[in-house]
Amino acid sequence: MAEQLRIGVIGAGRIGKIHGENIARSIPQARLEGLADIKLSAEQDAWARRLGARLVSKDPGDLLSDPAIDAVVVCSSTDTHADLVIAAAEAGKQIFCEKPVDLSVPKVKAALAAAKKAGVKLQIGFNRRFDHNFRRIREYTLAGEIGAVQLVKISSRDPAPPPPAYVAVSGGIFLDMMIHDFDMARFQAGSEITEVYAAGAVLVDPEIGKAGDVDTAMVTLRFANGAIGVIDNSRKAVYGYDQRVEVFGSKGAALAENDLPNTVKLYSETAVRGEKPLYFFLERYKGAFVDEMAAFADAVLQDKPVAVSGEDGLEDMYAALAAGKSLKEKRPVSIDDVRI
């Protein structure tokens, strides 16, 4: 293995560009060796070359067949993830794959099996585990400051709903949005989810309801270790991206408030005002995107387990599927009921 992890990014959309920039600029132990995008534009080509990419192509296969590329970061459209993971695994590349691996459990399982068979690492892009706030809570728990975890509470609300057209193909709020929170819940509880109960409603945009989804949801979780959790999601918080986590245990509790753009308080004749939370995930999780990629590079270079495994992604997905089933059937659903 080279001293620096030579990474090829597949897909130069919004998230692909973030990973590309981070790899090239902020992660000394990695470098942006290549980029592939099936609709590669001149602008994307120039962008990648400016960041030092040697191999820029419309064909992801070019990255996979290049022996000087150690790892790929899969940021293409969701429906291509599983096939690319399988192909990359077969090519012996280390793999970082954006969430979700797929919306179909069998395809996810096939991808995981391929990585396992090839003996390559597969890290899933649940970036929030690397967030400075949420990681700090977990550290407190691991240090024994919280005691036995009893309650996990997560608020996760977007500043604005996606277009209904997106909603229709997204897999629904549980697979598209709350899946991050299921992963966070498992991370913070240090235990697997065993059962969920989902309450949901269309309170933000009737079009989302017409697309067969809900835009507001409250999901109760039970964990294998006895703890209880709750996640609330809304597609629209007018005050911005709301990302809070609370862990309560036998010895204490830890709460992470939102990140703000600055600490200034304005005292006026009518109120004391502070800034709204950082607008959305690109601003809010800026550092987490860097840290997850650095962790991936370290896991490969030092041959350590990845921080968020394919199995994590699969468990998160089961939770989301169970939540969907619970909402539909108006009853609590065991994770085992959806496990296949």
Added chain:
Amino acid sequence: MAEQLRIGVIGAGRIGKIHGENIARSIPQARLEGLADIKLSAEQDAWARRLGARLVSKDPGDLLSDPAIDAVVVCSSTDTHADLVIAAAEAGKQIFCEKPVDLSVPKVKAALAAAKKAGVKLQIGFNRRFDHNFRRIREYTLAGEIGAVQLVKISSRDPAPPPPAYVAVSGGIFLDMMIHDFDMARFQAGSEITEVYAAGAVLVDPEIGKAGDVDTAMVTLRFANGAIGVIDNSRKAVYGYDQRVEVFGSKGAALAENDLPNTVKLYSETAVRGEKPLYFFLERYKGAFVDEMAAFADAVLQDKPVAVSGEDGLEDMYAALAAGKSLKEKRPVSIDDVRI
């Protein structure tokens, strides 16, 4: 009606003494005219007389038959509440009754019917509606700052569990503890609860489990207006009494943090420290106890509806009963399923 409401307090235990002190010292429009306690001690007698009580007796009937007493505050043991409310109503007294009116729905209904028939006011002691923080949230909602309410989140955790012996006769966590939160939820949502789903566990004290109760609970609520809610209770938060409310809506959100004994932050070599929340309900809701009694006096003196009616108490009770049933049957339960 006299210029000051002449109140007789029934029961001189912890809460009776608080109401007595408040009436005598902090509510100019009321005065402590009498006290009755079936186990009246010399100390209690002296206390009441020091506060200006004219009539001190072991027999609550003495207060009810005294024409110079306008209203009674029922603070005796729970099993006597309903009978005292009925007797007071028949005696034409205005009534403030501590929660719960009774643990049996028919007895509650009988008490409510008696008050209604007698045309007297009946206010239930859900003091938290008068809390400076929670009232402020409701004011924001009523002023349109929150928009349509979509989510209501309540954390309510005690600093230490009650003795298992108490738990056994308390009616269980939902009727004994979370009933305050059901009332708060209805108050903040401005809507009735239609369905609940309860998850519960014994995580604090196995003795509570042996007494047939849980000590940790997470209850999802659905409201008639479409909003969704969640309440979490724990019998033991080592850091003290944890009382927080959050209301989220189409135009904004309001959050009430815990009250602290002072605003001081200590910056040291290891951390920045602040005080823990106020220890328990007597400290935390000190002002709310005064304000609920002042509101009762005003409601009587100005012939206005009471702020927390007997019907409120009954609805809160239905929510608690439904939560108990949900926990037992492991399914969401409609309020109508427990309404009798």
Added chain:
Amino acid sequence: MAEQLRIGVIGAGRIGKIHGENIARSIPQARLEGLADIKLSAEQDAWARRLGARLVSKDPGDLLSDPAIDAVVVCSSTDTHADLVIAAAEAGKQIFCEKPVDLSVPKVKAALAAAKKAGVKLQIGFNRRFDHNFRRIREYTLAGEIGAVQLVKISSRDPAPPPPAYVAVSGGIFLDMMIHDFDMARFQAGSEITEVYAAGAVLVDPEIGKAGDVDTAMVTLRFANGAIGVIDNSRKAVYGYDQRVEVFGSKGAALAENDLPNTVKLYSETAVRGEKPLYFFLERYKGAFVDEMAAFADAVLQDKPVAVSGEDGLEDMYAALAAGKSLKEKRPVSIDDVRI
């Protein structure tokens, strides 16, 4: 001495009424035995009697000559304080005197001498030492959490300026307003002020300037123990009463923020808003007024030194006089330069 301290209040203006109410309602170890006000109104008479006062008079001498009155609280106009303290001392009464004892140092000294000669206690009404926030800082210092005190910073700003007519007779911003902060500074530093440097300006109301005073001031302090302090005053903070203290030392720092009416934060499309600080000293120091009087009663009943002595009041006054001189002469002024 009686079990309860029998107190006569002299002067039934705003502050006299607060002390009277507190003595009657909130300090079990004291009672309001009498009231005297040279312009006693029927309303004041009724108020005092309602609070249980036995002796209500237009003549303060009636309180002083009554053997069943143990102590007097001097709340009359400032120009009468010194003479009343002297008369009360000669009558053997324990004395609580509102600040300032007088605007003339010789008169203050005469009053202190009279109390000393009579062997009665004399507590001055610097209520802020009893404030829950500022007392907590002092406790941290005394507990060694701050280490050696190096810096003391005090912000003290009023919500609105007094009428210029008041300013003209007030003794000026240093004797009228900042004197509280000089006392707080000495209390927090645990050391005497040795030198001051005052910068001042007329930035709020030109009429205050015409009255020969400033309305904005920043005063640097040097303490005998080597610490340095600063106090800023403004006669007008549009956001309300601003009362903050910071103590910084070799082992840490403690900061007291303003008190707010509630903890609610409102998240809206434009900002996150909280309440402004409590409006003015009556609301802000409500508890401190009770606690200073309770401490006075305890000091007398248990024959302990008072928490704020006449000598404290005199030292605070020297600091104020030195600040005035510094402002006028545009140079730092030693306290010894104004000591007489």
Added chain:
Amino acid sequence: MAEQLRIGVIGAGRIGKIHGENIARSIPQARLEGLADIKLSAEQDAWARRLGARLVSKDPGDLLSDPAIDAVVVCSSTDTHADLVIAAAEAGKQIFCEKPVDLSVPKVKAALAAAKKAGVKLQIGFNRRFDHNFRRIREYTLAGEIGAVQLVKISSRDPAPPPPAYVAVSGGIFLDMMIHDFDMARFQAGSEITEVYAAGAVLVDPEIGKAGDVDTAMVTLRFANGAIGVIDNSRKAVYGYDQRVEVFGSKGAALAENDLPNTVKLYSETAVRGEKPLYFFLERYKGAFVDEMAAFADAVLQDKPVAVSGEDGLEDMYAALAAGKSLKEKRPVSIDDVRI
């Protein structure tokens, strides 16, 4: 001018490396074209080349004579700043110079004159003006939210004192440390300092006193617009780097609290704990270092005035010199008294 500003960094010490990294990685409109360090190590050489530097040399003159270098960033030792600025100006380079330009006013003036004569831009490295918190306060003031500025308060405390050897050559606390705060004060007041009064003490390390300096200082400022200010400095705050600013005016006030590494609060049996402030200036002003360099690049590329001019640096220096004189002479000192 090229599309990207081609920058040569002079001096590859701590601050030079930060600027070099930022230019190469975080400022798209600039690039690291060259590096010169008179003691260039192999490691520094490799570092610069890895960041894309074309010209790496031990001789700053190589950068100055290279026509493909548009601008230099002077980060060498303070005693070389003025000569390098003059040489760079004569070579027609745009100049960013770390503070201070020099400890001697005539040398600073000569450097400013050279830049002016050559018609090149000269920006001084007062990075804090670009801080997200302090910039926000200034924005509030400029937006009229504060009204007329009346008070400016700055706390600026280091986590640990420098070695006494450094202190001896640093120019003293006012020129070395508080000069940042004089610049901030002028920036926030929007007005020039006209007079200062300095109180200082040796409370942290007696060796600093032996080196002829103080380690704790409180300086009162008067501004041309009538506002009053105060700055406190300590060489040692055990809880970390303390950087706060408050601006108070006729319409409101704005306060910037310290930046923290995360928002987590830990509730335990003994206290509620949060993190200490970010440790020191590299962490605290990370973003400000990027933003000041981006602003420099923009000022050059778009031919706009620089945000912090050489004249700003000179005025800041006069304030520092006046503070030193005030401390020595124990009197307020007018800026005009030290202007030469």
